[in-house]
Amino acid sequence: MLYVIGLGLGDEKDITLRGLEAIKKCSKVYMEAYTSLLSFGITSDGLSTLEKFYGKPIIVADREMVEEKADNMLFEAQVSDVAFLVVGDPFGATTHSDLVVRAKKLGVDVKVVHNASVMNAIGVCGLQLYRYGETVSIPFFTDTWRPDSFYEKIKRNRTLGLHTLCLLDHFGLDIRVKEPTLESLCRGKKVYEPPRFMTINTAIEQLLEVEQNHMESVYNEDTTCVGMARIGCEDQVIVAGPMKQLLTIDFGPPLHCLVIVELNAKKKLQADERQAKKKIAGRTKELHPEKSMITEQELQWATYLPPGSATSRQHIK
Numbered sequence: 029m030l031y032v033i034g035l036g037l038g039d040e041k042d043i044t045l046r047g048l049e050a051i052k053k054c055s056k057v058y059m060e061a062y063t064s065l066l067s068f069g070i071t072s073d074g075l076s077t078l079e080k081f082y083g084k085p086i087i088v089a090d091r092e093m094v095e096e097k098a099d100n101m102l103f104e105a106q107v108s109d110v111a112f113l114v115v116g117d118p119f120g121a122t123t124h125s126d127l128v129v130r131a132k133k134l135g136v137d138v139k140v141v142h143n144a145s146v147m148n149a150i151g152v153c154g155l156q157l158y159r160y161g162e163t164v165s166i167p168f169f170t171d172t173w174r175p176d177s178f179y180e181k182i183k184r185n186r187t188l189g190l191h192t193l194c195l196l197d198h199f200g201l202d203i204r205v206k207e208p209t210l211e212s213l214c215r216g217k218k219v220y221e222p223p224r225f226m227t228i229n230t231a232i233e234q235l236l237e238v239e240q241n242h243m244e245s246v247y248n249e250d251t252t253c254v255g256m257a258r259i260g261c262e263d264q265v266i267v268a269g270p271m272k273q274l275l276t277i278d279f280g281p282p283l284h285c286l287v288i289v290e291l292n293a294k295k296k297l298q299a300d301e302r303q304a305k306k307k308i309a310g311r312t313k314e315l316h317p318e319k320s321m322i323t324e325q326e327l328q329w330a331t332y333l334p335p336g337s338a339t340s341r342q343h344i345k
């Protein structure tokens with residue numbers, strides 16, 4: 029049996045009872061290392077904390093292993109119970125559907141143990157989860173590679189009156205978590221980049237650069253956003269404000285993400301409703317009165333920061 033187990037967002041104690049019980053009966057425990065592990069502080073110390081807590085040695089499965097050598101893990105799962113640990117939820121943002129499909133093809137039974145994901149934990153900023161459009165990923169720009177496909181998606185979301193969650197690029201923390209450089213891949217030889225993660229500040233700089241290139245007024249430095257760092261951890265930071273203000277804030281250690289808030293959603297929605305009412309008049313009794321996309325209360329909530337978090341409080345304006 030292969031158990032794919034979500035670890036949640038905070039620390040080792042966020043595992044569910046079901047997940048912990050599954051780990052205890054497994055002969056081998058692997059942990060994916062390439063998505064979100066930074067929130068767990070996976071240095072060699074962090075790893076041993078997890079090992080102590082779960083009472084098992086953990087094999088860190090870097091990207092290469094998950095993508096290229098997963099079959100070994102799956103062969104083991106054919107004859108014994110194996111756990112594959114994922115920070116967040118196994119199907120949150122980065123899905124592990126590939127692994128599950130490969131397991132099924134090899135006749136390996138799979139059980140998934142869910143947990144909190146960044147995709148739902150962002151609800152803590154107060155904006156309703158129903159009001160989000162497509163999530164985008166912001167990759168690190170290099171001198172020669174500055175992809176901006178996220179711009180069209182943000183534009184679409186904002187036209188529809190929806191908020192946009194931006195997930196930010198990151199490379200792993202320790203030597204076992206490695207990302208081959210583009211150059212080295214082109215030469216057919218893998219050389220690994222040092223670990224790094226994208227801050228909210230870098231993401232905003234890149235977003236503004238792309239707006240300057242496209243000039244379609246999708247957003248600008250006055251656009252309200254919510255920057256969130258280390259959601260689910262004791263020292264999480266959540267700050268709402270215009271992009272230019274968030275640029276000045278030090279959000280601290282990883283992981284960071286950013287929400288581009290759609291403040292005009294109410295007007296857009298009302299216009300859409302009027303349009304829809306015209307179209308369907310006579311065919312249905314009445315449309316459900318929709319709540320506004322963002323209320324004053326929601327925005328106020330977005331600037332709320334958990335008590336006891338000095339780092340967080342100093343950012344409130």
Ligand SMILES: C[S@@+](CC[C@H](N)C(=O)[O-])C[C@H]1O[C@@H](n2cnc3c(N)ncnc32)[C@H](O)[C@@H]1O
Pocket residue numbers: 037063064067114115116117118119120121122144145146147194195196197198256257258259260261283284285
């Ligand atoms: C590729 S997603 C992986 C999501 C994970 N599997 C889950 O279910 O939460 C990783 C990105 O999500 C965002 N993220 C994940 N955990 C976060 C956290 N605790 N606080 C803020 N952002 C987070 C960061 O932008 C990070 O680079």
